[in-house]
Structures are given as C-alpha cells and as structure tokens.
Amino acid sequence: MRRLLCLLLCLCWLPAISLTSALAAEAPAGLPAEVRVVSEVWVNYSQADGRGLAWDLLRAIYEPEGVRLSLRSEPYVRSVGLVQRGEADAWVGSYRNEIDHIIYPHWPYDVDPIGALGLKSSPQPTLATLDRYRLAWMRGYAFDRYLDHLKQRNELQRRSSALPMLDGHRIDYFIDARPELEEMIEAKGVDASVYHITDVGSIPLYLGFANNDRGRALAKLYDSRMQALYHSGELERIFARWHWPYAPLKPLLPPKE
Numbered sequence: 001m002r003r004l005l006c007l008l009l010c011l012c013w014l015p016a017i018s019l020t021s022a023l024a025a026e027a028p029a030g031l032p033a034e035v036r037v038v039s040e041v042w043v044n045y046s047q048a049d050g051r052g053l054a055w056d057l058l059r060a061i062y063e064p065e066g067v068r069l070s071l072r073s074e075p076y077v078r079s080v081g082l083v084q085r086g087e088a089d090a091w092v093g094s095y096r097n098e099i100d101h102i103i104y105p106h107w108p109y110d111v112d113p114i115g116a117l118g119l120k121s122s123p124q125p126t127l128a129t130l131d132r133y134r135l136a137w138m139r140g141y142a143f144d145r146y147l148d149h150l151k152q153r154n155e156l157q158r159r160s161s162a163l164p165m166l167d168g169h170r171i172d173y174f175i176d177a178r179p180e181l182e183e184m185i186e187a188k189g190v191d192a193s194v195y196h197i198t199d200v201g202s203i204p205l206y207l208g209f210a211n212n213d214r215g216r217a218l219a220k221l222y223d224s225r226m227q228a229l230y231h232s233g234e235l236e237r238i239f240a241r242w243h244w245p246y247a248p249l250k251p252l253l254p255p256k257e
Helices: 002-024 053-065 074-082 127-132 160-166 178-185 213-232 234-241
Strands: 034-039 068-073 090-094 109-118 135-138 154-155 173-177 195-209
Touching: 034 053, 034 074, 053 068, 053 213, 053 234, 074 090, 074 195, 090 213, 109 160, 109 178, 127 195, 135 160, 154 160, 160 173, 160 178, 173 178, 178 195, 195 213, 213 234
Parallel strands: 034 068, 034 090, 135 154, 135 173
Antiparallel strands: 090 195, 109 173, 109 195
16 A cells, blocks of 8 residues: 555656656756846836837847846836846846946847937937937936937936926926927927927847846847847837837848858
C-alpha cells in the first residue's frame, strides 16, 4: 500500500515538474521572465488598455525571446521615479541622457516632433525667436536641454491647464509633442480655429532602463531585437499598422546592408 501511495504521489508531481521546466525554458538564461515598462498614457501609442504603437513594438521586441511585457500607466515624472527605484524596468518616451544614472540603449525607437501651440492671433514663432515669449510645458519634460531658445517656462501639472492659460494670455505658447497638441485642440468643445501649431524641432525617443543588472540585460536584448526588426522590415510595418510617421526615424537608423 505504501509503495502504491508513493507511486501515485510521483505521478501527481510529474505534470507540475514538466510545467515548471517549460516555463523556465521560455526566457533565455540571464533574462527575466517579464519586462516591466511604465508610460504616460498617449492615444494610439501607450494606451492604458494595452493598445498602441509603443506597446506593440515592445511586444515584438521581447515576447519572441520569452520575455513577457508587463505594462503600467503613470504620469511621466512618476514613471521615471519608478524606474530609478527599481520598481519598473524601463519607461517610454525618454530623451537620451535626459536622466542621470539611467541605462540608455543605442537604438532610438521613434522621434518626438515638437510643436509650439499658440493663439492664431499671435505672431508665428520660430525656434530662434521662442525665447522672446512666455512658454509653458509639462512638468518633468526636458525640452530646454535638447532645443535651443527654450529657457524660461512655466511647468504645468496637467495639459488641461494649457488652453485656459493661452486664452487668458498668461502664456504665449505651450510646447509639447505635436500629436499631443493636435489631440488638445481637436477635443470636444474646443474651437480649433483660434489656435495654431508651429513645428519647432524634433528629438529622438528612447527607453530609459533601470541602472541594475536586470536593466542592462533588457537594454542589450532591446538593441539586438530592434536591429532584427529593422532589417526584417517589421519595424516599419508596426509603424504603418498604427498610421504613425516612420520617415522621421529613418535618418537615425543605420543603412541596411
């Protein structure tokens, strides 16, 4: 009876052992089973429901290598803090070397087209003349480190504050990525005809990885997989699927051999 019981116990453990072995084989040695990425919510880019260009791109990078994407939506400044504390592995939408003691990969994944939103009755600015005006942008955004003539500004906690400040003549221009500016003036109840967006520059976008062994391994895999997606044409196909402009990124990528 005891021998029979031992045999039954062994048989019961076999599926569990097999499942554990299968799961352990999903990710190569030295890689975590998941990559924890945090991002501000951007429509068609990094939505809270898991849809968007950035999320699809990250799935294409990591999941074929057995690393599951675990996403989280937070405001930009909080996203950075989570990575700095090691509570997340990377955040979306960083500018290279924007934050000290963060690991930046070699490959950018997109380009941020930067615009200045102002009243249509205001003079149309250029990047060289923006320092004459009262500017504002979102708290934590480092536009002044990457674009000249963006020095004095108000930092806003919420984008919803920008249009009332423009209408009340408390600022002259609100600086942000063009898709965000377009979304603002296309919102319900907003008269888009009284505003104007002027393109003032562009900045390459990167993931910012945690400065630890886990972050280094994930950044190395990111670069390897980005290169593979680029050479296979899959990178461009992901952009096309979301009707997202790929042309601004192409000059930053190496020529295909």
